[in-house]
Ligand code: SAM
């Protein structure tokens with residue numbers, strides 16, 4: 446699949462549920478209304494859409510959410526998608542998770558062919574973790590990370606950098622990751638979806654954070670790019686990689702190789718734009734995949750060139766109304 450700007454689309458991110466067992470304050474409102482279950486694609490339907498994308502040339506699938514590991518029966522989906530890895534038609538099957546269920550599932554994930562997981566962890570302080578996630582238990586995530594490592598999975602930690610919340614803890618996260626052989630990626634907050642409170646209060650430009658980190662750590666730019674918004678440096682002192690995801694301050698759209706599917710079968714061609722394609726209707730219209738493949742082709746043909754995230758200073762409203770838990774992180 447090649448979009449109108451000559452970009453090869455090889456990466457699909459799939460949200461399998463909008464639900465979550467945590468309520469991270471930058472991601473969700475405290476009292477979220479979730480979608481009625483009948484709106485969701487079934488696990489079989491998710492497998493069909495993912496497989497259609499693989500047939501169209503997608504080489505990497507990332508399962509996300511909401512919290513993907515709270516979707517009932519989700520391992521059935523991982524198991525069936527694993528067949529594409531075995532056949533060699535897919536290079537990577539991976540997931541982004543809050544880690545709370547990893548102690549239970551790490552072994553099964555590895556058995557399905559998953560080799561790497563991204564675990565979101567913003568703080569190593571149990572009290573702060575409970576406050577930020579509105580009730581989460583840090584210990585569960587720590588046990589999940591240990592279980593993933595024991596199962597042979599490579600773990601990358603994702604931390605959202607929040608002004609006045611965890612900004613003083615980034616050195617500790619670097620050390621903690623270094624000791625465990627984990628890479629770390631720092632994420633700037635993005636204005637997605639209505640939440641309580643003022644997001645601009647916690648917005649921390651990563652350029653500022655990087656300058657601060659460079660006083661203590663020797664950071665060397667790495668040439669690697671993943672077609673996404675992350676830029677990587679090597680940390681000489683720990684030997685690990687550090688990533689910076691800066692959707693607000695850098696334009697990363699020229700190399701974009703990805704599209705995102707929501708749990709209701711809506712395809713977003715760009716995280717920062719509202720244009721979307723309904724894949725559920727063609728999916729349910731017939732048992733064959735012809736209509737679905739036609740809808741996918743039509744959607745890729747209108748992938749926009751790029752986006753411009755803003756938090757409107759007058760209204761303080763986000764640029765994009767849907768939550769990250771809907772589109773998938
Ligand atoms: N529940 C899983 C998790 O937390 O990893 C997967 C879904 S979550 C929406 C994916 C990622 O999006 C997480 O790393 C989370 O920190 C990040 N995220 C959520 N809301 C965000 C926001 N407003 N700005 C930046 N990152 C956000």
Ligand code: SF4
Nearest residue numbers: 465467469472511543
């Ligand atoms: Fe749940 Fe992930 Fe959102 Fe936190 S960031 S509330 S863990 S979906």
